[in-house]
Amino acid sequence: MIYRPVGSTGMSASIIGLGMEHLDNKPYETVESVINAALEREINIFDLFMPGETVRRNIGKALNGKRDKVLIQGHIGSTDINQQYDISRDPKIIRKYFEDLLLFLNTDYIDFGMLFFIDSEKDFTDVFEGDTLNYALELKKQGRIRALGASSHNPAIAKKVVETGLVDLLMFSINPAFDMASANTYVLDYLGGTGMNYEKNLDPDRAALYKLCEQKGIGITVMKTLAAGKLLSPEHTPFSRPLSVNQCIHYALTRPAAASALIGCSTPQQVYEAANYLDAGEDEKDYSAVIGEFQGNMKGSCVYCNHCLPCPSEINIANVNKYLDIAVLDENNIPPSVASHYRRLEHSAGECSTCGSCEERCPFSVPVIKNMKKAADLFGA
Ligand code: SF4
Numbered sequence: 001m002i003y004r005p006v007g008s009t010g011m012s013a014s015i016i017g018l019g020m021e022h023l024d025n026k027p028y029e030t031v032e033s034v035i036n037a038a039l040e041r042e043i044n045i046f047d048l049f050m051p052g053e054t055v056r057r058n059i060g061k062a063l064n065g066k067r068d069k070v071l072i073q074g075h076i077g078s079t080d081i082n083q084q085y086d087i088s089r090d091p092k093i094i095r096k097y098f099e100d101l102l103l104f105l106n107t108d109y110i111d112f113g114m115l116f117f118i119d120s121e122k123d124f125t126d127v128f129e130g131d132t133l134n135y136a137l138e139l140k141k142q143g144r145i146r147a148l149g150a151s152s153h154n155p156a157i158a159k160k161v162v163e164t165g166l167v168d169l170l171m172f173s174i175n176p177a178f179d180m181a182s183a184n185t186y187v188l189d190y191l192g193g194t195g196m197n198y199e200k201n202l203d204p205d206r207a208a209l210y211k212l213c214e215q216k217g218i219g220i221t222v223m224k225t226l227a228a229g230k231l232l233s234p235e236h237t238p239f240s241r242p243l244s245v246n247q248c249i250h251y252a253l254t255r256p257a258a259a260s261a262l263i264g265c266s267t268p269q270q271v272y273e274a275a276n277y278l279d280a281g282e283d284e285k286d287y288s289a290v291i292g293e294f295q296g297n298m299k300g301s302c303v304y305c306n307h308c309l310p311c312p313s314e315i316n317i318a319n320v321n322k323y324l325d326i327a328v329l330d331e332n333n334i335p336p337s338v339a340s341h342y343r344r345l346e347h348s349a350g351e352c353s354t355c356g357s358c359e360e361r362c363p364f365s366v367p368v369i370k371n372m373k374k375a376a377d378l379f380g381a
């Protein structure tokens with residue numbers, strides 16, 4: 001397994017994470033087998049938003065004696081009032097459900113306490129100007145959550161959340177289809193069966209959000225990595241062919257700030273399939289040909305796909321471009337974390353021999369040689 005720091009939290013998560021929603025309403029044996037499969041593959045981040053007592057108790061039981069092996073991402077405001085899954089901003093209710101989460105999991109703390117489902121202006125106001133935030137900050141002060149995060153599907157609202165300076169991480173829906181949706185598309189409607197408008201370009205708001213997170217040291221845990229399976233299906237994919245699990249995971253993990261791609265699994269086999277990403281070759285992970293269908297519209301923008309490799313100077317071109325994209329947001333104030341990531345690259349942009357082979361291979365006409373020069377100038381190597 002590979003682990004990445006989750007922003008500046010001081011915690012590192014496996015790049016493949018377990019989304020647990022498909023364990024709802026499943027027998028204990030299923031929950032236990034999926035959790036054991038995840039632990040066997042050294043997955044250490046589990047997302048648990050489900051409010052139901054039974055599934056929470058089942059997860060707690062399966063984790064008995066193993067709690068310290070996982071980072072739990074638990075949600076503040078996820079409830080099931082009247083036996084129906086619901087979002088609440090009522091302080092008494094959210095407190096009860098969060099206390100129950102600790103109780104049913106038989107733990108004293110949740111690693112990532114997430115302000116739940118902040119998708120609209122009203123959600124933002126209700127949470128950040130209401131009692132939910134105060135309760136979450138109190139939990140953090142008490143050490144009952146180790147870091148404070150938020151979940152969202154809306155790039156404009158997520159940006160507002162990040163700009164409060166109060167959250168340490170963001171759980172956000174990322175996949176190639178959502179990233180190409182037009183700005184007025186609410187992606188959950190697409191998952192619900194309605195059509196989606198495509199700009200046939202990477203949505204600038206989403207791309208800017210990921211860069212902003214990287215700039216501010218906020219880690220992203222990715223949800224909807226497979227768009228609820230739609231990207232794998234010839235019938236539902238918006239592209240001319242389906243993507244594979246490996247390609248979807250690779251797309252998520254190559255976004256700036258991405259720490260872990262969470263995959264919802266209801267069987268051990270699904271866990272193994274997701275974890276097989278670690279053993280996949282570059283050609284199996286390469287998503288450029290699929291999203292490159294829209295290359296005319298994406299000309300010049302790096303999508304971090306690495307299709308341009310191999311580089312004779314062994315430069316990781318995608319990562320140099322990624323750090324450059326963040327550095328140019330404010331050239332006089334490059335975040336130390338980004339400069340440090342750049343310094344840790346085995347080969348710097350200054351080693352570019354201008355051979356041009358990458359530019360011949362790039363499906364998106366990225367001016368790599370120019371970018372390498374700019375990166376070498378900005379980062380000093
Ligand atoms: S330069 Fe082109 S091929 Fe290389 S990572 Fe960027 S988009 Fe992909």
Ligand code: SF4
Pocket residue numbers: 310311312313314315317351352353354355356357358359368369372
């Ligand atoms: S032009 Fe530079 S970055 Fe591109 S393949 Fe050649 S040496 Fe590598």
